[in-house]
Amino acid sequence: MIKGYLGVDVGSVSTNLVVIDDQDQLLVEQYLRTNGKPIQTVQEGLHAIGQELPADVKIAGAATTGSARYLTSLIVGADIVKNEITAHAIASSALAEDVKTIIEIGGQDSKIIILRDGVVTDFAMNTVCAAGTGSFLDQQASRLLIPIEEFGNYALKAKNPVRIAGRCAVFAESDMVHKQQLGYNTEDIVAGLCEALVRNYMNNVGKGKEILAPVMFQGGVAANQGLVRAFNKYLGLEVIVPQHYGVMGAIGAAILARDASRKKGKTSFKGFNIQEINFKTSSFECKGCSNACEVVQFYENSELLARWGDRCGKWELHVV
Amino acid sequence: MKISFPHMGYSYLALKWLVENTGHECIVPPEPSSRTLDLGVRHAPEFACIPFKILMGTYLEVAEKGAEVILTSGGMGPCRAGLYWVMHQYILDELNTGVKVIAFEPPLCDLKDFIKKLRWVRRTGGLSVKEFVQVLRITWEKIKAIDEVEILSHEIRPYETNRGETTRKLWQALEMLDKANNEAEIQDAMQEGLKLLRDVAQDRSRNPLKIGIIGEIYVVLEPAANHYIQIMLGEMGVQTDRSIYLTSYTRKNTIVNLEGDVFQIAKPYLGEAPIGGHGANSIGETILYARHGFDGVVQLAPFACIPEIVAKSIIPAVSKDYGIPVLTLFIDEQTGKAGVQTRLEAFVDLLEKRREVKAKRGIERLVI
Structure with a gap:
């Protein structure tokens, strides 16, 4: 069995997914258009990359980056969430x-x-x-x-x-x-x-x-x-x-996933077959004070996974 | 008179007390919101900077609530902000709001005018000189107390174990200060507020990074204009100090105060050129933060702010000479905080890595 590490970079225009091995070798990559629908795109991308991945590769760590990194981390089950600037730097310096x-x-x-x-x-x-x-x-x-x-x-x-x-x-x-x-x-x-x-x-x-x-x-x-x-x-x-110029952010994330999951000793990765799950978000305006924070709720099927957007921390919730 | 003023951080609590105790009615300016911005953007010239637009919006909001007079500051020198109150007055007139803007110019620039305007506020309120001086004194005490609790909150936040607790305690402390009506009550409220903050559950084993916040005064002072950057950084585990507090000049526990003349410190990089606004300050303050062992500096600049642009182009030299990284954030209409968050996270990563490398080098040196 080969250990693979998944990196997901969800940006404004494209969503990139890669799996690398222990030697920084790129095993598979997926490049999709985000089209303003990050949740759906990530689900599709995960499914596609799961199909493509050789059967003897097992995902031992996952990480997300890009402007939708926090949202994506909930869908994927990421071991680490990192901003894209750091992710890009890590990928480049690993390469050269x-x-x-x-x-x-x-x-x-x-x-x-x-x-x-x-x-x-x-x-x-x-x-x-x-x-x-x-x-x-x-x-x-x-x-x-x-x-x-x-x-x-x-x-x-x-x-x-x-x-x-x-x-x-x-x-x-x-x-x-x-x-x-x-x-x-x-x-x-x-x-x-x-x-x-x-x-x-x-x-x-x-x-x-x-x-x-x-x-x-x-x-x-x-x-x-x-x-x-x-x-x-x-x-x-x-x-x-670089050869994989378009997915460097995702590669950087995958490298970080490897380090993070090794440190943790396990992975939170949820698997590739998540396209059946219904992820959705809803939001409401908190009436607690004059700040009127827009609180976002994130659901996996009917289960509330996370809540964010409040300044005071009253509603904040992370199940994962 | 129904009097209002610009919203700048938590200072409105003290200014409200001032207006009310001078015998006027206070129209408290609301915290700048997306509505403030909408109003401001609609009626401000397109090329004006964000402080102009937010203030324009605020003035229109207080006008709706019935304000008759707005007290604000003027300014002199190359930065266009000195003319802002004039423009605001024009636009308020054009929109038939009937609001009068009274701007206080720096007393050293026109002492007569300054005194004349103060006298107007006092007389229309029906106060004697003695009473007015007393009101001003208490207002000043209040501003100092507000700054005091806010400063402590930024020190404590990176240690908090429950996100948001420090901020909630700060709000409680401010509420108590709001109710204080004389020097003794202000002292009590402040002490109690400081205690509330010190009692926040903390993990003191952390070793937070220290970042100085510099830049143009309005975006530095108004959290709603800078994405609550100090709270955001605090919750990322960073201790922040900002270069401007209304009471900076009188206190010793802020890095930037009269003790070190920032203009003198900035001089090697600027010569005699006056660049206006807080441009020279930004340069001098970067040096001060470096000298005080800060890990980094964040410069807040309104988009198209000339003084800060000039400072930004000089800062790389300062940054190199003093070995302190500086991140510049331009602030405009965007309300999404994701972009700011990304940059700050990357900046914190950078500073942490630097610290690691420095520590490693230190150990190597010891071994040798």
């Missing part, structure tokens, strides 16, 4: 010990993580604007009628990237439309968008950070060769795109 900078661009957030000697020393995440993230590229690709998978190839064909304002997603879009109306070709516009995104990223999250090689570029957006080229051009070095 000497990595000094991580560029991660996901669906709605982008981050930079600075490591020295395998320890995170600084990080930043975009705060109030989603310009320069995957969702923005998605939108522009559909506006240009290019499948997002093809976006990078278009950019690579460009001869003279058009300069597009990248500070704000709305300004970028109108600037791009103006350039289209002036007759610039699509390839040059796409390449211009990639460069705008990189400029925005560097000015926003990258500002004031000491970017040293090796630089790892990960997250779903790293699939875009146009962006890889734009980063190389801007930074004057070659960024490394």
